[in-house]
Amino acid sequence: MMRPGRTQEFPQGLAVRPKKSNGQGKMAFWLLLPALVAVFGIVIYPVVRTLVISLFEVNSVMATDTPFVGLGNYEKVLSDAGFWAAIGRTFYFTVTSTVLELVLGLALAGLLNARIRGRWVLRTIVVIPWAVPTIVNAALWKGIFNAQYGALNGILSQLGFQSDYRAWLGSPTAAMNAVIVADVWKTTPLVAFFLLAGLASIPNDIYEAAKLDRASRVRTFFSVTLPLLVPSVSIVLVLRTVEAFKVFDIIYGMTRGGPANGTQTIAYYAYTSAFSDQSYGMGSAISYLIVIVILLLSAVYLRALRRSEMSLL
C-alpha cells in the first residue's frame, strides 16, 4: 500500500518521462543555464576546489609551490588535540542551544497560537530578534555582557542581585553560555514560527474529542499536540542542528574564540587555520571534516525520523 503523500515508484526502466520536442529541450536548457552557471560558480566549484586544496600543503593564499600531501592534512588535523577540543565545544553549543530553542520555541508558539487580542502585534514583535543580522546581534550582546558598562551588570546591580560587576565573557564556560544565550535569543523566534505552523495545522476536532474524554491540559499536550507536532519538530531539529554545528559569526562578533579558546568552535577553528595561519590545506581539510560530521548527523536524524509514522521526512 502506498503511503499518502509519497510518489508511486515504478519498476526499473519503466519510469515514464514526458516526451519533449527538440525545440522545447533547447528552450529548457537556455532557461536553466543561468541557474546552472550560478550553482557551478558558487556551490560546485568552491566545494570541489576546497577538496582539491585539502590534499595539498598550501601555506599562503598566493603560494605557487604547493606540494601534494594526499590525506596528510586530514591525518594532521585528526591527531590535533585542538581539533577535538573544538569538536567538543561545538557539540556542547549545538546540543544546548538546540534544546533550549526547541523548548522555548514551543512555549512561544503556544503563546502566539492562543486566541488573544492583538495577536498580530505580538507575532510582529517576536520576529524582530530573527530579523536582526547575526553580527549585529553579536555586537548587541557583547555590549550587554560587557564587564565595565554592560546592561546586564547594571540591571543586576540595581536590583540588588549582585554587589560587584562580573566579567560575563571572562571565563571559558561563562563565555560559551553567554554566546548560547545570544544565539537562543535570536533563533527562538524562527523555531517558534516553524512550530506555530505545525500547531495551526492540528485539526480542532481532535482537541474537542480530547475535551470530551476529559483529558487534562497536560495530557492533551503530551498525547495530542506533541505527537502531531513531530513533523515540524523534526524539520526544526535537523535545520537547527546543522546550523548550530556551523556556528561562526556570533562567535566572531562576541568573543573571537576566547577567552583561552573557550568559545572556539570547529568552524572558527577552520577559519583561523585557513585565514589567520594561512594554512589553507589544513583549513580545507577541517571544512571537509565538518561536512562529514554534518552528513553523519543528518543521516542519523533522517533514519530515526523515517521510522516515525508522523514524520514528514
Added chain:
Amino acid sequence: MTNELARRTVLLGGIAGLSLTASACSVTGGGKSKGGSGSGKGTISALFMKQAGYSEADIHGMIASFESKHPDIKVKPTFVAYEALHDKVVTAAPAGTYDVELIDVIWPAEFASGGLVTDITSKMPEDWHTRMLGGALNTAEYQDKYYGVPWGPSTKLFYYNTAMLQKIGASKADLDTWDHVLAVSRKLKSHGVCKYPIAWSWAQAEALICDYAQLLGAFGGSFLDSAGKLHLDSDAGVKTLTWMCQTLKDGLTNPGSTTFLEDDVSKSMAQGQTAFSLNWDSTYRDLNDRSISKVVGKNGVMATPKGPSGKQPGVNGAMALSIAKSSKNQDAAWKFIEYVTGEAIQERYIKSSASNWKASYDKPKVIATNKPVFDAYKVALRETILRPAVPGYNKISQGLQVEIQKALLGKKTPSKALRDAQAASNT
C-alpha cells in the same frame, strides 16, 4: 545502472578538472594574480584600520589633501577593525581588491614570504635612510628588503588619572616602577577611590601580546634567546606572567581585562573608572576629547614604568603602508604612500601619531602641539622590545595568547602555560 555510474563519474571528474583549469592549474590560483605599475593615474583602493593612531577623519583629511595635489588620482578608502585587518589583507590578495594596505610591524615576514606585498626597496629615496628614525624605517623590513613605508612609530605609553592620584596624595613621581604602581593601586583601592585601579587589554588578541611584551621587557626578558631562537618559557617570561596573575588575584587589575581590547581600556579610563593603563599614543588625544571623555585635563601620560630589571622598553607597535603585489596600479599607490607618510602630513596630524622623521623632533612648534606625548616618547623609544619577526608569527602569537589567558584564568600555572606555548610553537 553501470551507465548511470559512469555518467556520474565522468561528471565529477569533469567538475574537478574544470575547477583546476579555472584556477590555471595552480592549487591557490595565486600565481596568476600578477599586479603591475599601471598608468600612475585613476582610482586606487586603500585599506586602513579604524582604531588607534590616525582616525577615520584624519585619513579622509589626508586623502582630500592628496587628491587636491594629484587630481588625476582618486583614493577609495576602506576601514576595518585592527582585529580584522590581517585576514582582510589575506583574503583580498588573490583578487587584488586593494592597492594600498596598512600592515602591522609583525606581518612583513609573513606577507613578504607569502608574496602578498611588493618589495619597494628600489622606490625608497636614499636620503630616507638618514632622515627617518632608524627604528621606524625597519618596521616593514624583511631579509634586508623593504615591504612598506612606516606610518608613524608607535608604542604603548602609561596613562594615569591625576584626579585619583591627588585624592591619595600621590603624584607622577610615585609611578616610576611597576612595584610603585602596585603600591599606589593598593592605596587607591583601600581608600575606596577606585575598585580596580588597573585595566589591561588582555582579551584573546594581539593586544594581549603587546601588553605582555612591554612587561616582559621590563622584567628583562625577550621572545628570543641569545642565539635568536624563539624562547617563550624563559625565566623572565614566567616572572612576568606570575606578576600579571598576581595583580588579578589581588584585585588591582580589573577582572574584565581578560575580555578587553585597547578600545575598552581607553573607554574605561575615559569614563573615570580606571586609574592606570597601557595604551597607544593616540589615547592621550581621546582622553582629552570632551565628546567621549569625562576626564579631560585629568590625565597624564608617561613612558612605561621600570620593571625589576630597571628597563622600560616600549613594544614596537608601528604600522606601515604597503603596496599589494596584485595591485594593477602600483605607481599611483606609491604616490599616495609617499605623500601621506611625508614629513608635512605627519606633522599636521601629530596628535594622532608620532612622526617618522628625525627633523620633526627638533621643531618646537610641532612638539608644542602634543608635548606630553613627545616627552613620554623621548623615554619610551630609547629602547624597544620587538615581537618575533618570523613568517609564522600569527600562529605563534595565537598559541601564546591562549596559554597566557589560561594562566590568567587560573587554569594553568604560568610556567606550565609558557612551556605549552613553547611546545606549540615548535609544531
